[in-house]
Amino acid sequence: xxxxxxxxxxxxVVFPQTQRxxxxxxxxxxxxxxxxxxxxxxxxxxxxxxxxxxxxxxxGPAGSxxxxxxxxxxxxxxxxxxxxxxxxHSHVLLHPYSETVWNDQVAKESLSLRVARATNHxxxxxxxxxxxxxxxxxxxxxxxxxxxxxxxxxxIIPGPRxxxxxxxxxxxxxxxxxxxxxxxxxxxxxxxxxFDTRPGLAKTVVKMAADVGVKLTPAGATFxxxxxxxxRNIRLAPSFPKVEEIAKAxxxxxxxxxxxxxxxxxxxxxx
Numbered sequence: 354x355x356x357x358x359x360x361x362x363x364x365x366v367v368f369p370q371t372q373r374x375x376x377x378x379x380x381x382x383x384x385x386x387x388x389x390x391x392x393x394x395x396x397x398x399x400x401x402x403x404x405x406x407x408x409x410x411x412x413g414p415a416g417s418x419x420x421x422x423x424x425x426x427x428x429x430x431x432x433x434x435x436x437x438x439x440x441x442h443s444h445v446l447l448h449p450y451s452e453t454v455w456n457d458q459v460a461k462e463s464l465s466l467r468v469a470r471a472t473n474h475x476x477x478x479x480x481x482x483x484x485x486x487x488x489x490x491x492x493x494x495x496x497x498x499x500x501x502x503x504x505x506x507x508x509i510i511p512g513p514r515x516x517x518x519x520x521x522x523x524x525x526x527x528x529x530x531x532x533x534x535x536x537x538x539x540x541x542x543x544x545x546x547x548f549d550t551r552p553g554l555a556k557t558v559v560k561m562a563a564d565v566g567v568k569l570t571p572a573g574a575t576f577x578x579x580x581x582x583x584x585r586n587i588r589l590a591p592s593f594p595k596v597e598e599i600a601k602a603x604x605x606x607x608x609x610x611x612x613x614x615x616x617x618x619x620x621x622x623x624x
Contacts, residue, residue, distance in 0.1 A: 378405050378406035379405075379406065379425065380403065380404070380405050380406075380410075380420065380421055380423070380424040380425065381403070381404045381424065381425050381426075381427055382401060382402075382403055382404075382418070382420040382424045382425070382426045382427070383401065383402040383403075383404065383427050383429060383434060384401050384415065384426065384427065384428050384429060385400075385402075385429035385430075385432045385433060385434040386398070386429065386430060386431050386432055386433065387400075387432075387433040387434070388400040388402065388412065388433070388434050388435070389433060389434070389435040389436075390412060390435075390436070391435070391436050396433060397414075399414060399415050400412065400413060400414055400415060400418075401413070401414075401415040401418040402418070402434060403418050403419075403420055403424070435482070437482065437483065437484025437485065437513075438481075438482050438483045438484065438485075439483065439484070439485045439486070439487075440478065440483045440485070440486040440487065440513075441487050442487060442489055443478070443486045443487065443488050443489070444488060444489065444490060444491075444492055445471040445474040445475055445478070445486070445488055445498070445501065446467050446468070446470075446471045446488075446491050446492055446494045446497060446498065447492050448470055448474075449576070449577040450575060450576055450577070451576065451577055451582075455492075455547075455575070456530045456531065458492070458493075459492055459493035459530055459539075460493075460530040460533075460539060464494055464495070464497060467494050467497065468494070468497050468500070468501065471497070471501055472501070472504075472510050472512075475501065475505065475510060475511065475512030475513065475515075476510065476511045476512060478512065478513055479511055479512050479513050483513050484513050484514060485513050485514040485515075485516070486513050486514070486515055486516070487516045488515055488516065488517050488518070489518055489521070490518055490519075490520070490521035491519060491520060491521075492521070493530075493539075495519070495520060496519045496520070498515065498517040498518075498519060499517055499519060501515065501517075502515040502517050546588075546589040546590075547575065547586060547587075547588055547589075548586070548587045548588075548589055548610075549585045549586055549587075550585045550586075550587065550610060550613065550614070551585065551613075551614050551617060552583045552584065552585050553583070553584045553585070553617065554584065554585065554610075554613045554614065554617060555572035555573060555581060555584045555585050555586055555587050556572040556573075556584055557613045558572070558587060558606070558609045558610055558613050559571065559572045559587065561609040561612065561613060562605055562606055562609045565605060565609075566605075567602045567605045567606065567609075569587060569589070569606070570587065570588040570589070570590055572584065572586070572587055573586055574588050575588055589606070
């Protein structure tokens with residue numbers, strides 16, 4: 354018994370118990386020239402923002418925001434402070450199609466190259482004021498978005514909070530790299546269908562469909578700033594409609610494409 358007690362005392366000396374206490378959260382008092390709070394269209398002058406840890410604790414006229422002792426005061430003269438923006442539809446593992454077409458990005462760029470580029474995208478997105486993004490599919494990059502999300506959360510790379518979905522659900526034969534032999538398994542992309550009209554007709558087809566009640570995604574939506582140099586790409590991305598509605602809309606879309614194509618062909622022959 355005495356030997357057991359002595360052994361316990363020795364262990365307590367060698368391995369003393371330490372009380373685990375969390376480090377106190379850093380408090381910042383931000384003092385910009387203007388504050389945009391998202392609730393009013395007007396900028397607020399002489400306002401202050403109190404931040405504790407990762408949360409905004411108080412916002413309002415400087416005289417009404419009391420900072421605790423030890424708070425770090427950060428003056429932001431000439432600057433406007435605003436809430437972090439939220440990007441609801443992003444693909445950080447892609448880059449502009451004007452640089453590399455989608456097919457080549459998915460099929461020819463290595464995963465490591467795409468992740469390295471995505472790292473830059475995340476940093477630039479955060480620096481542009483977006484603090485949260487919803488990344489809707491890795492476009493053939495598997496579960497790379499999960500790793501990027503973890504890297505941001507662990508402070509390895511700078512970036513916004515990420516809501517990710519990993520691999521997209523793809524209808525067979527609809528959205529993925531084309532031109533490969535059937536025995537090859539190629540990475541797939543998102544849920545929508547990319548349709549190419551004859552050059553110069555995408556905007557016309559979208560307008561014709563809208564005139565009869567079928568609202569399509571704007572022509573060239575997959576290109577930076579919506580600028581399709583050939584005006585031929587249309588993204589078909591129905592948002593949870595009934596199957597019957599999709600069938601009717603598809604019939605209208607096909608008729609619009611045919612009419613626009615015939616009219617263009619007649620005009621070109623008449624020149």
